[in-house]
Amino acid sequence: MKDQDLQSGMNYLVSVPRRVVTVYIPLCVFLFVLLFPFYWMAITAVKPNAELLSTTGNPFWVIRPTLEHFEKLLFHTAYPSWMWNTMIIAVISTFASLAASVLAAYAIERLRYHGSRQVGMAIFLAYLVPPSILFIPLATIVFQLGIFDTKWALILTYPTFLIPFSTWLLMGYFRTIPFELEECALIDGATRWQILIKIVLPLAVPGLISAGIFAFTLSWNEFIYALTFISSSEHKTVPVGVITELVEGDVYHWGALMAGALLGSLPVAVMYSFFVEYYVAGMTGAVKE
Amino acid sequence: MHAPAAALPTVSQSALSRLFDNRNFLGLLFMLPGAVLLVLFLTYPLGLGVWLGFTDAKVGRPGEWIGIENYEYLVTDSVFRLSVWNTFLYTVIASAIKFALGLWLALLLNERIPFKSFVRAIVLLPFIVPTVLSAIAFWWIYDAQFSIISWTLTRLGLIDTYIDFLGEPNMARGSVIAANIWRGVPFIAICLLAGLQTISPSLYEAAAIDGATGWQKFWHVTLPMLSPIIAVVMTFSVLFTFTDFQLIWVLTRGGPINATHLMATLSFQRAIPGGALGEGAAIATAMIPFLLAAILFSYFGLQRRRWQQGTKD
Numbered sequence: 001m002k003d004q005d006l007q008s009g010m011n012y013l014v015s016v017p018r019r020v021v022t023v024y025i026p027l028c029v030f031l032f033v034l035l036f037p038f039y040w041m042a043i044t045a046v047k048p049n050a051e052l053l054s055t056t057g058n059p060f061w062v063i064r065p066t067l068e069h070f071e072k073l074l075f076h077t078a079y080p081s082w083m084w085n086t087m088i089i090a091v092i093s094t095f096a097s098l099a100a101s102v103l104a105a106y107a108i109e110r111l112r113y114h115g116s117r118q119v120g121m122a123i124f125l126a127y128l129v130p131p132s133i134l135f136i137p138l139a140t141i142v143f144q145l146g147i148f149d150t151k152w153a154l155i156l157t158y159p160t161f162l163i164p165f166s167t168w169l170l171m172g173y174f175r176t177i178p179f180e181l182e183e184c185a186l187i188d189g190a191t192r193w194q195i196l197i198k199i200v201l202p203l204a205v206p207g208l209i210s211a212g213i214f215a216f217t218l219s220w221n222e223f224i225y226a227l228t229f230i231s232s233s234e235h236k237t238v239p240v241g242v243i244t245e246l247v248e249g250d251v252y253h254w255g256a257l258m259a260g261a262l263l264g265s266l267p268v269a270v271m272y273s274f275f276v277e278y279y280v281a282g283m284t285g286a287v288k289e
Numbered sequence: 290m291h292a293p294a295a296a297l298p299t300v301s302q303s304a305l306s307r308l309f310d311n312r313n314f315l316g317l318l319f320m321l322p323g324a325v326l327l328v329l330f331l332t333y334p335l336g337l338g339v340w341l342g343f344t345d346a347k348v349g350r351p352g353e354w355i356g357i358e359n360y361e362y363l364v365t366d367s368v369f370r371l372s373v374w375n376t377f378l379y380t381v382i383a384s385a386i387k388f389a390l391g392l393w394l395a396l397l398l399n400e401r402i403p404f405k406s407f408v409r410a411i412v413l414l415p416f417i418v419p420t421v422l423s424a425i426a427f428w429w430i431y432d433a434q435f436s437i438i439s440w441t442l443t444r445l446g447l448i449d450t451y452i453d454f455l456g457e458p459n460m461a462r463g464s465v466i467a468a469n470i471w472r473g474v475p476f477i478a479i480c481l482l483a484g485l486q487t488i489s490p491s492l493y494e495a496a497a498i499d500g501a502t503g504w505q506k507f508w509h510v511t512l513p514m515l516s517p518i519i520a521v522v523m524t525f526s527v528l529f530t531f532t533d534f535q536l537i538w539v540l541t542r543g544g545p546i547n548a549t550h551l552m553a554t555l556s557f558q559r560a561i562p563g564g565a566l567g568e569g570a571a572i573a574t575a576m577i578p579f580l581l582a583a584i585l586f587s588y589f590g591l592q593r594r595r596w597q598q599g600t601k602d
Contacts, residue, residue: 027397034415037426059440100323113316128584130532132553133573136560137337160331163323192315221419223535228561239421254429261422272417276410284483
């Protein structure tokens with residue numbers, strides 16, 4: 001029933017009430033369920049404690065909105081430094097991974113050195129190795145390197161999932177750039193390095209943005225490494241800080257927790273809203289190739 | 290700019306051979322930064338993890354080789370066995386529902402609807418927001434005393450007492466699965482939508498001319514054309530669900546009475562707060578065979594897709 005509108009020319013065959021039942025109602029239910037937690041997060045974050053814990057009244061709405069939870073979060077916890085840590089770590093590991101991935105992807109796709117096919121396959125397999133089986137041995141390595149409980153522990157380990165992903169994505173992207181452009185440059189006496197910097201990279205900007213945005217959100221969202229490798233409060237990232245520091249015993253500060261979740265989601269949400277198309281291209285590109 | 294014609298053969302000859310040498314050398318050079326990071330922090334830990342599984346390493350103490358003792362113990366450990374069962378239950382149920390809902394949502398988004406691109410953009414929100422942070426929202430939604438779901442259901446007169454979402458074993462399993470589905474459906478829907486858009490409308494026109502009903506078009510055109518991408522997307526989904534950690538850790542920490550412990554959370558629990566690195570590593574290593582099976586599945590999915598597209602490379 002759902003695919004008959006692919007050709008809009010046959011749209012007139014479907015009556016309006018029927019479309020309401022088969023398309024609009026299910027879609028609205030989906031949207032409601034997918035978006036409700038965000039609404040709930042936002043409304044809880046601005047509710048005063050008295051309203052949060054009252055059993056009367058309508059919980060869906062807030063009578064006296066307050067910013068006290070945000071104030072507590074920003075001025076009475078280490079939240080700003082978690083934000084800062086997460087930002088620094090995400091930005092550095094994203095850029096480092098992008099640089100390494102551009103070189104690797106170019107080498108695999110265009111230099112076609114001996115064994116590049118196999119390396120390309122290995123990169124794809126590396127992409128599928130989940131952090132949950134790596135964190136224990138990585139913890140011992142991080143400890144031996146003496147970077148336990150520092151930003152470096154995360155900056156150096158995040159590329160393990162960023163590089164395979166971005167390399168895979170950029171390989172697909174480089175494949176679409178015509179060989180002839182490079183051949184022209186080679187005839188004109190350009191070196192491989194010049195070709196990469198002056199010809200391939202400018203053409204691959206959309207691919208770079210896709211990979212960058214996706215890598216940034218991946219490192220912003222990372223949890224298990226940050227939970228394992230960081231122990232002191234001032235070095236924590238937002239996801240870890242919120243879950244380990246804002247929960248004190250059995251007393252949950254729901255308002256502050258929600259405010260923390262909301263603020264912590266904001267950077268990725270803003271970034272996403274500016275680059276939706278690139279993000280989607282990155283996500284689907286990695287799966288489709 | 291141009292080399293004299295007479296010199297051309299020798300120049301190109303030596304340049305070609307130099308280029309050929311360079312190709313491998315340059316390739317190596319270009320691969321170096323990524324390769325160093327990946328070997329040091331991915332390949333080596335992978336091997337180290339398998340090795341740690343055969344030792345009795347504790348936090349702060351390098352382990353001695355103890356053979357398969359860890360695994361022998363784990364096989365008799367009822368908590369581990371429960372976690373394996375939970376992992377399968379969680380993966381199978383969540384993946385099946387995510388696939389069904391994801392495909393449905395993809396088909397809905399492929400319709401002609403107002404504000405199409407805006408709707409698509411906000412659908413993906415649950416996927417881009419950090420899992421831990423959205424899990425906190427679910428934690429609050431599932432709260433035993435103040436759950437909004439319980440509140441609504443009592444006001445509607447459907448239930449008398451508040452539901453203890455995370456306190457009762459099967460209820461807790463259902464609740465974490467629901468939260469996982471919430472996060473996973475947008476990913477699957479958007480990926481399948483990308484696949485749907487590559488299906489040529491002429492196939493549907495041909496089917497319509499042949500008198501196919503909507504259901505037949507879905508069954509005989511959409512699904513077969515989509516199957517390679519479904520294989521890949523679902524492999525990713527299964528892989529990420531199977532190794533899930535964040536959601537469980539935030540919502541239940543494996544409780545109540547280990548009812549929601551997955552292999553990943555149990556491995557963390559034993560290794561980091563518990564200090565038994567060797568045992569934790571053994572649990573993590575035990576996940577690898579399942580992951581390999583999923584990866585092989587994905588590999589053949591990709592092969593089939595290449596074959597379907599008719600490209601050799």
